[in-house]
Amino acid sequence: MKFRTGDFLLHTxxxxxxxVWLFPFYWALVSSFKTEQQMFQIPPIWFPLDPTLFNYTDxxxxxxxxxxxxxxxxxxxxxxxxxxLIGCLAGYAxxxxxxKGREVVFYAMIATMMLPKYVLLxxxxxxxxxxxxxxxxxxxxxxxxxxxxxxxxxxMRQFMYTIxxxxxxxxxxxxxxxxxxxxxxxxxxxxxALAALAIFTFVRAWNDYMWQLIIVNSDRMKTLPLGIAGxxxxxxxxxxxxxxxxxxxxxxxxxxxxxxxxxxxRGITLGAVKG
Amino acid sequence: xxxxxxxQLKSNITGYMFILPALLLFLVFxxxxxxxxxxxxxxxxxLNVSRFAGFGNFIALASDGTFRIAFINTFKYVLxxxxxxxxxxxxxxxxxSEMNGKLTALYRGIFYLPHITSAVTISLIWSWIYNPVxxxxxxxxxxxxxxxxxxxxxxxxxxxSVAFVILTASVGQPIILYTAALGGISREFYExxxxxxxxxxxxxxxxxxxxxxxxxxxxxxxxxxSVFQIFVYIQILTKGGPTNSTTxxxxxxxxxxxxxxxxxxxxxxxxxxxxxxxxxxxFQFKMVTNAET
Numbered sequence: 196m197k198f199r200t201g202d203f204l205l206h207t208x209x210x211x212x213x214x215v216w217l218f219p220f221y222w223a224l225v226s227s228f229k230t231e232q233q234m235f236q237i238p239p240i241w242f243p244l245d246p247t248l249f250n251y252t253d254x255x256x257x258x259x260x261x262x263x264x265x266x267x268x269x270x271x272x273x274x275x276x277x278x279x280l281i282g283c284l285a286g287y288a289x290x291x292x293x294x295k296g297r298e299v300v301f302y303a304m305i306a307t308m309m310l311p312k313y314v315l316l317x318x319x320x321x322x323x324x325x326x327x328x329x330x331x332x333x334x335x336x337x338x339x340x341x342x343x344x345x346x347x348x349x350x351m352r353q354f355m356y357t358i359x360x361x362x363x364x365x366x367x368x369x370x371x372x373x374x375x376x377x378x379x380x381x382x383x384x385x386x387x388a389l390a391a392l393a394i395f396t397f398v399r400a401w402n403d404y405m406w407q408l409i410i411v412n413s414d415r416m417k418t419l420p421l422g423i424a425g426x427x428x429x430x431x432x433x434x435x436x437x438x439x440x441x442x443x444x445x446x447x448x449x450x451x452x453x454x455x456x457x458x459x460x461r462g463i464t465l466g467a468v469k470g
Numbered sequence: 471x472x473x474x475x476x477x478q479l480k481s482n483i484t485g486y487m488f489i490l491p492a493l494l495l496f497l498v499f500x501x502x503x504x505x506x507x508x509x510x511x512x513x514x515x516x517l518n519v520s521r522f523a524g525f526g527n528f529i530a531l532a533s534d535g536t537f538r539i540a541f542i543n544t545f546k547y548v549l550x551x552x553x554x555x556x557x558x559x560x561x562x563x564x565x566x567s568e569m570n571g572k573l574t575a576l577y578r579g580i581f582y583l584p585h586i587t588s589a590v591t592i593s594l595i596w597s598w599i600y601n602p603v604x605x606x607x608x609x610x611x612x613x614x615x616x617x618x619x620x621x622x623x624x625x626x627x628x629x630x631s632v633a634f635v636i637l638t639a640s641v642g643q644p645i646i647l648y649t650a651a652l653g654g655i656s657r658e659f660y661e662x663x664x665x666x667x668x669x670x671x672x673x674x675x676x677x678x679x680x681x682x683x684x685x686x687x688x689x690x691x692x693x694x695x696s697v698f699q700i701f702v703y704i705q706i707l708t709k710g711g712p713t714n715s716t717t718x719x720x721x722x723x724x725x726x727x728x729x730x731x732x733x734x735x736x737x738x739x740x741x742x743x744x745x746x747x748x749x750x751x752x753f754q755f756k757m758v759t760n761a762e763t
Contacts, residue, residue: 209561213577219584285493288489300489300493307500311695313699314504315507316727317737318510322503348492404589420588420590427594438595440594445587
């Protein structure tokens with residue numbers, strides 16, 4: 196290949212942009228291992244040679260961060276479980292069972308994907324208050340699961356179509372009930388699609404700050420992003436603590452992304468296929 | 471009852487049993503709130519009052535100065551961020567898809583990072599970077615000999631500072647989409663163009679760009695919809711200030727509903743934004759279908 200100055204310049208430009216994109220994370224990461232004094236030192240310390248865990252221990256001792264982390268995991272996992280189960284059930288029925296009104300119900304559900312969430316916030320909040328679900332796990336979980344559901348149903352139905360119906364017919368001939376088919380065959384065959392759906396739903400639930408902000412009131416019910424964001428609202432902002440918190444909240448997402456990059460690329464491009 | 475009618479009945483029952491949980495969640499948490507949102511936008515609703523107001527909320531919105539600023543700002547965000555996102559993503563995607571697979575994946579991951587780690591995390595980090603006194607941004611500026619900036623604290627620079635943070639988070643998904651689309655373009659097109667003596671820029675303009683057109687339009691639609699709904703960045707970075715220079719419709723809606731408990735008025739804002747997004751999306755979808763035929 197010929198070496199061209201133009202190419203080299205453009206390549207450098209992309210690399211510089213990548214550095215700019217990466218820098219905030221690097222800066223937050225190294226800062227979270229600095230002492231309060233080191234954090235404000237000028238010239239800045241680009242790499243702390245004597246890292247301290249003070250910010251992390253301080254965060255754990257002075258805030259409910261352990262509880263917040265538990266809440267985030269619990270809520271996100273519960274949402275993911277519900278969405279995968281319910282989405283899989285409905286996706287199977289929409290693809291493989293011929294029932295009256297199937298198309299109408301399906302397209303009505305898909306249409307709600309276009310419904311922006313913010314329009315629903317006020318009525319949902321009032322509904323939760325009426326049900327007595329304000330500031331509870333149920334209030335955090337159910338509306339979040341419902342909002343992730345239309346995409347899940349769409350994705351699972353598309354995937355179920357690719358499974359040949361003969362497989363199900365053979366099981367029916369052998370006397371398998373519809374639920375038996377679902378439990379034994381469908382769940383086994385849809386694993387790849389379910390994995391992508393699970394990862395997407397988990398990340399989405401973990402990061403859905405706005406609903407959490409509205410539905411949570413007490414400090415003990417806060418999720419991790421909510422708790423960390425709250426630290427910045429205090430009278431004296433302890434930046435070391437905030438940076439340690441952002442790292443704690445970002446880490447699970449980064450790990451999920453690195454471990455399942457393939458599914459992300461697939462999920463994003465799958466969602467883009469216009470039907 | 472004959473056998474086929476019995477079979478049909480059985481399918482109907484099993485079908486609805488399978489979709490029942492989905493249907494319940496859908497009706498209670500999506501359909502009901504949607505209708506309720508429209509209904510209460512015609513009411514004056516606060517914590518314990520509810521009174522029919524006709525178009526009162528909408529008339530009040532029309533002369534609400536803060537709402538007008540939020541409305542204009544929201545459009546400004548869309549007009550600045552959406553085109554930049556498309557241009558930046560296609561530029562990066564073209565460059566990185568020419569590299570070897572590992573490097574492509576690495577770059578894709580880096581640009582996707584702000585998106586996956588959430589708006590909360592990156593807003594918190596940037597609000598510290600932007601801090602005029604102790605932030606690293608001003609240190610770097612003065613180090614290369616430029617004057618220090620007020621960043622988020624001045625109405626002159628706050629909008630651009632917020633928009634940049636949002637831009638960093640909005641290019642991740644488009645870059646993934648573009649690299650996938652570019653991977654699907656056959657080499658033969660480029661070889662044919664090379665035979666015709668096309669240079670790099672010519673190849674991009676007459677081969678790449680037309681062939682990724684449907685991806686571009688899809689990115690346009692999803693980015694526009696998400697930028698119209700900006701909230702977290704505003705809440706954490708600026709709280710809408712200084713002097714409302716960064717506020718958005720959603721942020722005003724949030725304040726109206728959950729700080730002032732003026733639910734009817736807030737719902738009217740939601741309905742207005744919904745209509746605006748609907749109209750804009752309609753035209754974008756029309757572009758998509760026109761382009762594909």
